[in-house]
Amino acid sequence: MPELRRDLISHRWIITGTQSEEEFFSSLNLKPKEAGVECFFCEGNETKTLPEIYSIRKFDTRPNTPGWQVRVVPSKSAAFKIDGDVGKVGRGIYDMMNNIGAHELIIESPQHIKNICELPPEQILLILKVYQTRLRDLNNDERLRYALIFKNQRPESPLRYGHTHSQLAALPLTPKAVKDELISAKNYFSYKERCLFCDIIRQEQRDKKRIVEENFDYISFVPFATKFPFELSIMPKKHNADFRAESESSLKNLAQILKISLSKISAVLNDPPLNYILHTIPYMRPKPDYWKTIHNDFHWHIEIYPQISEITGFEWGSGYHIQPLLPEICTKLLLAK
Amino acid sequence: MPELRRDLISHRWIITGTQSEEEFFSSLNLKPKEAGVECFFCEGNETKTLPEIYSIRKFDTRPNTPGWQVRVVPSKSAAFKIDGDVGKVGRGIYDMMNNIGAHELIIESPQHIKNICELPPEQILLILKVYQTRLRDLNNDERLRYALIFKNQRPESPLRYGHTHSQLAALPLTPKAVKDELISAKNYFSYKERCLFCDIIRQEQRDKKRIVEENFDYISFVPFATKFPFELSIMPKKHNADFRAESESSLKNLAQILKISLSKISAVLNDPPLNYILHTIPYMRPKPDYWKTIHNDFHWHIEIYPQISEITGFEWGSGYHIQPLLPEICTKLLLAK
Numbered sequence: 097m098p099e100l101r102r103d104l105i106s107h108r109w110i111i112t113g114t115q116s117e118e119e120f121f122s123s124l125n126l127k128p129k130e131a132g133v134e135c136f137f138c139e140g141n142e143t144k145t146l147p148e149i150y151s152i153r154k155f156d157t158r159p160n161t162p163g164w165q166v167r168v169v170p171s172k173s174a175a176f177k178i179d180g181d182v183g184k185v186g187r188g189i190y191d192m193m194n195n196i197g198a199h200e201l202i203i204e205s206p207q208h209i210k211n212i213c214e215l216p217p218e219q220i221l222l223i224l225k226v227y228q229t230r231l232r233d234l235n236n237d238e239r240l241r242y243a244l245i246f247k248n249q250r251p252e253s254p255l256r257y258g259h260t261h262s263q264l265a266a267l268p269l270t271p272k273a274v275k276d277e278l279i280s281a282k283n284y285f286s287y288k289e290r291c292l293f294c295d296i297i298r299q300e301q302r303d304k305k306r307i308v309e310e311n312f313d314y315i316s317f318v319p320f321a322t323k324f325p326f327e328l329s330i331m332p333k334k335h336n337a338d339f340r341a342e343s344e345s346s347l348k349n350l351a352q353i354l355k356i357s358l359s360k361i362s363a364v365l366n367d368p369p370l371n372y373i374l375h376t377i378p379y380m381r382p383k384p385d386y387w388k389t390i391h392n393d394f395h396w397h398i399e400i401y402p403q404i405s406e407i408t409g410f411e412w413g414s415g416y417h418i419q420p421l422l423p424e425i426c427t428k429l430l431l432a433k
Numbered sequence: 434m435p436e437l438r439r440d441l442i443s444h445r446w447i448i449t450g451t452q453s454e455e456e457f458f459s460s461l462n463l464k465p466k467e468a469g470v471e472c473f474f475c476e477g478n479e480t481k482t483l484p485e486i487y488s489i490r491k492f493d494t495r496p497n498t499p500g501w502q503v504r505v506v507p508s509k510s511a512a513f514k515i516d517g518d519v520g521k522v523g524r525g526i527y528d529m530m531n532n533i534g535a536h537e538l539i540i541e542s543p544q545h546i547k548n549i550c551e552l553p554p555e556q557i558l559l560i561l562k563v564y565q566t567r568l569r570d571l572n573n574d575e576r577l578r579y580a581l582i583f584k585n586q587r588p589e590s591p592l593r594y595g596h597t598h599s600q601l602a603a604l605p606l607t608p609k610a611v612k613d614e615l616i617s618a619k620n621y622f623s624y625k626e627r628c629l630f631c632d633i634i635r636q637e638q639r640d641k642k643r644i645v646e647e648n649f650d651y652i653s654f655v656p657f658a659t660k661f662p663f664e665l666s667i668m669p670k671k672h673n674a675d676f677r678a679e680s681e682s683s684l685k686n687l688a689q690i691l692k693i694s695l696s697k698i699s700a701v702l703n704d705p706p707l708n709y710i711l712h713t714i715p716y717m718r719p720k721p722d723y724w725k726t727i728h729n730d731f732h733w734h735i736e737i738y739p740q741i742s743e744i745t746g747f748e749w750g751s752g753y754h755i756q757p758l759l760p761e762i763c764t765k766l767l768l769a770k
Contacts, residue, residue, distance in 0.1 A: 099759075101658035104629060105617055108753055110658040115757035117766070120662065123757075124741065175747075175755050188636045190657045246746030265747055273752030280442055292441060299525045320527045321438035321447040325457065373750030401749055404461065409583030410512075410602055412738055413710030415610030416445055418512050420452035420460075422436075429454070 139206035213358035220351035285393035293395030339376035363433035476543035550695035557688035622730035630732030676713035700770035
């Protein structure tokens with residue numbers, strides 16, 4: 097009986113009730129398992145996951161058998177369920193709704209590779225195409241408002257969670273972090289009549305202090321104000337709000353810059369745990385007017401967050417971050433790798 | 434040369450440059466030290482910290498000698514510096530300012546106690562009074578806009594960081610997390626002409642499903658939508674925006690409910706790492722008009738965050754949280770302890 101509940105003070109929605117008391121406490125006590133235990137994500141173990149939603153596989157192979165290159169399966173511990181209606185209700189002064197949505201795992205390699213940057217660019221290109229395909233497909237579900245692609249890379253993790261994969265969470269609402277960016281971009285555009293992200297790219301190209309890698313289509317840089325040490329942003333240099341609209345030739349350059357960016361972080365921090373997220377436009381329902389300028393004012397991007405520092409009471413209490421190392425020093429160290 | 438920098442997309446300020454490259458990498462590699470090494474926070478080691486700013490101590494003892502009960506010292510790795518001016522400047526399209534402010538450590542016991550809930554209520558009362566004293570004193574500095582009190586309790590941590598203490602960060606701006614709450618409370622008040630927090634307390638008293646402890650002056654409950662499992666909020670039942678205005682008799686009841694709340698969390702989760710934060714009103718500079726209704730619409734409170742789950746790409750990318758255990762189940766388990 098998972099639920100979406102809204103916090104009245106912060107206006108954040110919370111997904112809760114995804115585990116029972118027993119499941120919660122047994123997951124707390126999970127110890128790294130022995131190396132001998134099978135990885136459900138490896139080729140040959142297709143029947144150990146839920147049936148696949150989509151895959152890129154050899155012409156003559158059947159779903160849920162070996163022969164795939166990228167494979168998408170539903171998460172077993174789904175925070176969201178694909179069936180039912182949104183069902184917004186009040187409970188006293190509080191708001192809640194059903195946890196309608198999709199939670200998919202994108203398995204990025206048939207081999208037990210732990211870090212996406214070890215994959216060849218051609219394989220990373222396939223992964224990026226799968227992102228596009230899944231984002232397009234879920235757009236057909238009228239109940240959904242946003243699909244967030246994210247990666248929790250935990251090279252230290254035993255087995256399954258160590259096998260390189262991304263996740264997709266499709267939600268019945270546009271999440272706060274995205275909404276905040278949309279509003280910020282819209283405000284900037286209405287004031288300057290320029291895209292905020294394009295202006296940032298131009299500033300970075302002028303400053304030349306925080307760029308880590310650049311190719312024909314993309315720029316990878318340490319933002320001027322980062323939450324985490326060695327954080328990177330990757331943005332298309334040509335203005336585009338919608339990740340789904342990137343061409344194959346552009347995705348090739350994205351695969352290349354993503355691989356280089358992640359390799360540099362791995363080299364500086366010795367293969368740290370990291371997250372990345374992809375922020376593209378929402379599905380633009382149900383208020384077409386509200387989204388009128390979105391193709392001008394928003395700009396899709398990827399943010400990469402190495403997770404080497406603890407979040408403390410200061411961060412939770414202030415909403416600010418202490419990032420000890422100047423972004424220019426982070427850039428210098430990344431460039432040296 | 435630490436700096437405050439503003440992220441143009443999220444509008445968050447970031448404190449950066451607090452460590453050199455060498456300091457950063459050596460702190461990354463810090464291993465738990467041997468148990469024999471001295472704790473700088475213990476009685477007898479007063480000269481190992483920076484000179485004290487304030488203390489509650491025996492009548493006939495001198496500063497920076499034994500004989501204290503609660504002691505406040507500046508942080509050595511201060512993210513903020515007390516000297517200089519705010520110095521807001523632009524750098525291209527970006528904004529930055531000097532890291533003016535104060536970063537103080539409130540050492541909560543002369544003994545090497547690791548969990549504040551092990552202290553007697555009388556000692557916790559002294560700590561709360563020190564919070565008030567420091568908040569009042571820093572109000573005299575016209576450059577400061579907010580003082581945030583927070584605790585990072587890490588019972589597993591070796592030595593110093595294991596010795597029970599809180600921190601105070603006084604900033605030249607009102608942090609985003611507080612501003613968001615102020616705006617939310619103001620909007621609610623202008624719509625309902627009632628305090629949002631008072632309404633939440635009434636709802637909790639009606640629902641009777643999430644209250645963990647209640648006394649004459651305070652209520653401690655698991656919020657309807659929590660970020661973390663076993664998160665608790667403590668609020669004064671009588672409307673009050675300003676923590677500094679609480680009387681000694683009220684603080685006695687706060688000490689009692691804080692001790693019980695933290696003890697219950699420790700019992701359920703086996704002394705987990707946790708943070709708590711205290712959100713009271715800002716110093717209300719420089720726009721008196723803006724703050725006109727704050728005493729009616731805001732309500733000070735403490736939020737307690739057990740830190741047992743990892744923050745993932747989903748949380749960073751969405752601004753939402755997945756909290757697996759229903760708040761009502763958390764309440765039931767806390768009540769049973």
